[in-house]
Amino acid sequence: xxxxxxxxxxxxxxxxxxxxxxxxxxxxxxxxxxxxxxxxxxxxxxxxxxxxxxxxxxxxxxxxxxxxxxxxxxxxxxxxxxxxxxxxxxxxxxxxxxxxxxxxxxxxxxxxxxxxxxxxxxxxxxxxxxxxxxxxxxxxxxxxxxxxxxxxxxxxxxxxxxxxxxxxxxxxxxxxxxxxxxxxxxxxxxxxxxxxxxxxxxxxxxxxxxxxxxxxxxxxxxxxxxxxxxxxxxxxxxxxxxxxxxxxxxxxxxxxxxxxxxxxxxxxxxxxxxxxxxxxxxxxxxxxxxxxxxxxxxxxxxxxxxxxxxxxxxxxxxxxxxxxxxxxxxxxxxxxxxxxxxxxxxxxxxxxxxxxxxxxxxxxxxxxxxxxxxxxxxxxxxxxxxxxxxxxxxxxxxxxxxxxxxxxxxxxxxxxxxxxxxxxxxxxxxxxxxxxxxxxxxxxxxxxxxxxxxxxxxxxxxxxxxxxxxxxxxxxxxx
Amino acid sequence: xxxxxxxxxxxxxxxxxxxxxxxxxxxxxxxxxxxxxxxxxxxxxxxxxxxxxxxxxxxxxxxxxxxxxxxxxxxxxxxxxxxxxxxxxxxxxxxxxxxxxxxxxxxxxxxxxxxxxxxxxxxxxxxxxxxxxxxxxxxxxxxxxxxxxxxxxxxxxxxxxxxxxxxxxxxxxxxxxxxxxxxxxxxxxxxxxxxxxxxxxxxxxxxxxxxxxxxxxxxxxxxxxxxxxxxxxxxxxxxxxxxxxxxxxxxxxxxxxxxxxxxxxxxxxxxxxxxxxxxxxxxxxxxxxxxxxxxxxxxxxxxxxxxxxxxxxxxxxxxxxxxxxxxxxxxxxxxxxxxxxxxxxxxxxxxxxxxxxxxxxxxxxxxxxxxxxxxxxxxxxxxxxxxxxxxxxxxxxxxxxxxxxxxxxxxxxxxxxxxxxxxxxxxxxxxxxxxxxxxxxxxxxxxxxxxxxxxxxxxxxxxxxxxxxxxxxxxxxxx
Numbered sequence: 001x002x003x004x005x006x007x008x009x010x011x012x013x014x015x016x017x018x019x020x021x022x023x024x025x026x027x028x029x030x031x032x033x034x035x036x037x038x039x040x041x042x043x044x045x046x047x048x049x050x051x052x053x054x055x056x057x058x059x060x061x062x063x064x065x066x067x068x069x070x071x072x073x074x075x076x077x078x079x080x081x082x083x084x085x086x087x088x089x090x091x092x093x094x095x096x097x098x099x100x101x102x103x104x105x106x107x108x109x110x111x112x113x114x115x116x117x118x119x120x121x122x123x124x125x126x127x128x129x130x131x132x133x134x135x136x137x138x139x140x141x142x143x144x145x146x147x148x149x150x151x152x153x154x155x156x157x158x159x160x161x162x163x164x165x166x167x168x169x170x171x172x173x174x175x176x177x178x179x180x181x182x183x184x185x186x187x188x189x190x191x192x193x194x195x196x197x198x199x200x201x202x203x204x205x206x207x208x209x210x211x212x213x214x215x216x217x218x219x220x221x222x223x224x225x226x227x228x229x230x231x232x233x234x235x236x237x238x239x240x241x242x243x244x245x246x247x248x249x250x251x252x253x254x255x256x257x258x259x260x261x262x263x264x265x266x267x268x269x270x271x272x273x274x275x276x277x278x279x280x281x282x283x284x285x286x287x288x289x290x291x292x293x294x295x296x297x298x299x300x301x302x303x304x305x306x307x308x309x310x311x312x313x314x315x316x317x318x319x320x321x322x323x324x325x326x327x328x329x330x331x332x333x334x335x336x337x338x339x340x341x342x343x344x345x346x347x348x349x350x351x352x353x354x355x356x357x358x359x360x361x362x363x364x365x366x367x368x369x370x371x372x373x374x375x376x377x378x379x380x381x382x383x384x385x386x387x388x389x390x391x392x393x394x395x396x397x398x399x400x401x402x403x404x405x406x407x408x409x410x411x412x413x414x415x416x417x418x419x420x421x422x423x424x425x426x427x428x429x430x431x432x433x434x435x436x437x438x439x440x441x442x443x444x445x446x447x448x449x450x451x452x453x454x455x456x457x458x459x460x461x462x463x464x465x466x467x468x469x470x471x472x473x474x475x476x477x478x479x
Numbered sequence: 480x481x482x483x484x485x486x487x488x489x490x491x492x493x494x495x496x497x498x499x500x501x502x503x504x505x506x507x508x509x510x511x512x513x514x515x516x517x518x519x520x521x522x523x524x525x526x527x528x529x530x531x532x533x534x535x536x537x538x539x540x541x542x543x544x545x546x547x548x549x550x551x552x553x554x555x556x557x558x559x560x561x562x563x564x565x566x567x568x569x570x571x572x573x574x575x576x577x578x579x580x581x582x583x584x585x586x587x588x589x590x591x592x593x594x595x596x597x598x599x600x601x602x603x604x605x606x607x608x609x610x611x612x613x614x615x616x617x618x619x620x621x622x623x624x625x626x627x628x629x630x631x632x633x634x635x636x637x638x639x640x641x642x643x644x645x646x647x648x649x650x651x652x653x654x655x656x657x658x659x660x661x662x663x664x665x666x667x668x669x670x671x672x673x674x675x676x677x678x679x680x681x682x683x684x685x686x687x688x689x690x691x692x693x694x695x696x697x698x699x700x701x702x703x704x705x706x707x708x709x710x711x712x713x714x715x716x717x718x719x720x721x722x723x724x725x726x727x728x729x730x731x732x733x734x735x736x737x738x739x740x741x742x743x744x745x746x747x748x749x750x751x752x753x754x755x756x757x758x759x760x761x762x763x764x765x766x767x768x769x770x771x772x773x774x775x776x777x778x779x780x781x782x783x784x785x786x787x788x789x790x791x792x793x794x795x796x797x798x799x800x801x802x803x804x805x806x807x808x809x810x811x812x813x814x815x816x817x818x819x820x821x822x823x824x825x826x827x828x829x830x831x832x833x834x835x836x837x838x839x840x841x842x843x844x845x846x847x848x849x850x851x852x853x854x855x856x857x858x859x860x861x862x863x864x865x866x867x868x869x870x871x872x873x874x875x876x877x878x879x880x881x882x883x884x885x886x887x888x889x890x891x892x893x894x895x896x897x898x899x900x901x902x903x904x905x906x907x908x909x910x911x912x913x914x915x916x917x918x919x920x921x922x923x924x925x926x927x928x929x930x931x932x933x934x935x936x937x938x939x940x941x942x943x944x945x946x947x948x949x950x951x952x953x954x955x956x957x958x
Binding site for chain 2: 082
């Protein structure tokens, strides 16, 4: 016998369902309990508190259209019940939703909700093409069993390069060979799992590609994944690839590593050939790696990087020790980066005025206005900055945060995102200017998500630096 | 202020978590409330009642290893609480779990649980390779905007054919052209979304490929998807493709359509060229389609099938009207199917004795023992059966269930699965023997899942039959 439902419960349930269908934010806000303990979770993670839940709904843009296939009510008492509903999204499949309803001051409100949308078999925000495998690697080798998510800037034989821009993709022929970096990993026995998305021409640190959608952040619910190596980062963080192959010009490995709690390597400038790679700013462009654990990073680095055999002394300094004027360094970096990016892509962008969208479009537009004289001044300032960095660091390792904050939530304003970008670039430009390698380790878990730690080593120390950071991490875990 | 937790609640929670880690079925059974109202749901659907939940756990083979990242308790009263936990699976990402605990006769038990594993970006049980798109179609055409999941029996230029058998895949060169059926859909403007899994050499109706795993059933929790067009069926049912391109020798379109509530077409034998297709039993092999709605099926059929323009009179008969001895028809069908299958694949299978697994291996083994004399007798019986079918049906449409039951659950015994297969083949062999086309429509929703309805029409009536079934369905919905 089903017990009778408490008065008003099903009316409140129906009202919530209607509000969801109508994207009626006010009613949904009203039907969720106020206060910091209200929960709303899905496969992306758990939102805590009415404010977060409300902010999430404002940026979601409505839930997918659906019907209810089955509703089951577990009555606890006259003022509490759990309502479980099987949902039938119009696009196919079934979802599941559980809500704990309580009557507070006479009104029914949800105090905890758990939502499972219908499963999907392919996340096109993460991958452009993916397979098991997409390209098989050598039958034996130190990376046998590893799977690589290749950022969509590298040539994979038989496939086009898309660079995060559909109009660019549409004009590319299929590559006839692998990019050198891809070939090195394949030769070492890794397989290519797939081609994963990048921000448009890799000119962003957020990962919110407006053409393909924003890949989920595996560590922080409703947050950007970090970019521009966004697709590989999410694929690795979720366990759907074990190695992300990406690039880092201004932080495009380090920021997603930081935002999603991954290990990362920005290699010494020039230590990995860039043949078969769509460039952004060649004076700063480097090839990099993302992994979930340091041991895989060591093995992948050994396969990828022309190691100069430079050692890493156990001499670690912090930003306070070196006294860099980061703001002063950032300015010429951004100028020269933008100048080179426009030199490379400006003609194409002018010929395709609608191809780029959002913040990357704005950045290229700004870059288009940089004069040769401004770039000359920037180059001179960068040379001086590089000398200063080398003089102050010598062979020491500089330890600093990988990003200025945890990953911004999807509801952050453009002003907030821009401020985050600016603050993070001050941290990431030191290695970009000096061409030094950086290893990122997962470090601080803040209540708002992880922030990684970056270790900048001497040029040519890549493999030693990764090994050193792995040992340091093991030591920290024992301590 | 967090209220104090009721006595014993967290001990019970911890005990359950430990039992989950240990795959300790007895303890998990004990910590779930007995009776028919206990719930356990995930993205695969909702299991109802202690028995189903217990059966599910017995076949799951343990939950993926995980840690708890965050636990939040909402206390309702001294005897009821909801415990929400963020889980950290070892493979990456975060999951979410909500449990409604109640104290019954002094013991804490779970009465409703909702589990979200960490999201995955790629389901390798469904797809071998998938992209957005994998192969672009013609820029315009009646199927523009449609996405096709191609069963891994058809050649897609640039890719190998795997036929559900990894050892076979490993020896295949990349195809140099598209199979005719693939080319027709591409020419009509559809894009190829990906290559989706099949049962081994398509010789099964269940969809439980032991090499690649069992794709989920989008309609029935913890049930087989139906085969052998298993991957395309799940991809279409979940909305990740709009058209499934498959084959039907003995029911390989009709059974997954039935099990997952889809529309399907088995085309007239010979009405779609089989160039570029791995055959199973050429006297019965046909190309077929799966869709979520009848309108897409009409348009896809128009693009795919050489339509002979045969009309469909509104003359529908049932199995009772025709009085076929289905059991007597099935026997020669299975004999000749097996004989042809072994003729085609026997040499390869003998040369690769470990390549096949499970029930398909057993079926080929049985097929290897069919003698030419037995096959001759079967052919004669089939010719007679075909004459009988044609005489009794004429131009009428035969309406019958698409399968003998809803999709078997994953915990069904091999004996149960074999009995289901046998009973379903009695229904599906009528069209196979007569070469007549069949349209499957979603029909009865039983408490254990959907069973489709098959309409067998005159040879050459494919397009008319699909249109007729779509109109009939629309009429039924209005009625």
